[in-house]
Amino acid sequence: MASYIAVVHKDPKSDYGVSFPDFPGCITAGSTIDEAKDMAQQVLPFHIKGMLRDGETTPKPSALEDIMDDPDYADATAFMVVHIPDVRPKTMRVNITVPEDTLRQIDIMAKKRGMSRSSFLVHSAQNA
Secondary structure, eight states: OOEEEEEEETTTSSOOEOOOTTTTTEEEESSHHHHHHHHHHHHHHHHHHHHHHOOOOOOOOHHHHHHHGGGGGGSEEEEEEEEEOOOOOOOOOOOOOOHHHHHHHHHHHHHHHOOOOOHHHHHHHHTT
């Protein structure tokens, strides 16, 4: 399980904004600090799942001290820790039966896309 720091900001006439130094562009907000906390705990796992689905890797969590020393976060209202359970799905090997001509078609389509047979089948299933 990884833990990432969320930075809470509050301007006088705004909601509580939340950003994640390790994930530029991943932001959320809440009208109360508790709502902002709840939103942060929802948005970061969603963001990470999207990154992994797109083949990106997740960064190593930054140290709280480093974030607190960063001038970009000098006006932070609060810092929160968001725990992320292991979101990488466990892969499993399977044995399936496919007609020979269908398997040939699968291999042709996978090769055209620069994919392995397995990645093509997984991608096709995810997009079905």
